[in-house]
Amino acid sequence: MIVAKRKPFEEIKEMLKGYKKVLNVGCGTCVAVCLAGGEKEVDVLNIELDMAGKLDENPIELGAMTIERQCDREYLEALDPLVDDYDAILSMACGAGIQFLAERYPHKPIFPAVDTTFIGVNQGVGWYEERCRSCGSCVLGLTGGICPVTMCAKGLYNGPCGGTNKGSCEIDKDQPCAWYLIYERLSRQGRLDNILKFSPATDWQNQIPRTLIQPGYKKSEEV
């Protein structure tokens, strides 16, 4: 899932300075699961903003609405009748959801309440770890299911750098060397020959926003 982190309260307060009526929109998918921007987090932030506004003698009227997904028009539609009643919108979705919201309501100031952090896994309640950088050319089949782009500090595709040190990375002895882990796992699986297969470097430069249409989902006029 996409993992996000709530922005510091002061930063959110500063963004909303001057707005009297704000709609806080939560997202019920990834950011709800990672406890950053779902219905509960919207309520908590609104209570904080309400209390801070009253203490500063500058109250804000706050609305709350959490939709299933902000990255999906089907669900954004539910906001249409509400948006014009507010001066600004605060979004607790990931960066994609926030942009989709801004695109749907271009006349309305939209502010992010969370920092989108990474694509990760759930290691425990409230504990998340990054696992994928969304590089667009997955090599997990060759690397024993360990991502060298995410787990290696240099994102190296073809073996470790000279900084590998008895299983640790040169940046920190507590950070395992991704290629050491890959070697160990492939070795245990009897698939060490995979480590010699060459993966061409990803072309990170000149990246533009990517578009993907799944096979079988192209509209007929686009075929």
Add this chain to the structure above:
Amino acid sequence: MYLLRAIQKGADGVYVVGCLEGTCHYNEGNFRASERVKHVQMLLEEVGLEGDRVRMYNLSSGEGPTFAAYAKEMTEHIRKLGPNRLNK
């Protein structure tokens, strides 16, 4: 959430009572509650209120007198802090 809402609605203080450490029926429920209380204290400080208006105490269900003692302690503590400024 309930703690914050209570303060938002004007409560001068709220205390949470959990089981003694190590005796929670839900194993780590009281430890988690304690973390949540610390988080709410931080949120209250962020908005400009005293975080210490919210506290966590631990006792067993058989400790009536201790419960009363904690209630007195909390009441005294909140009296010292004064009323919730949101009640102005």
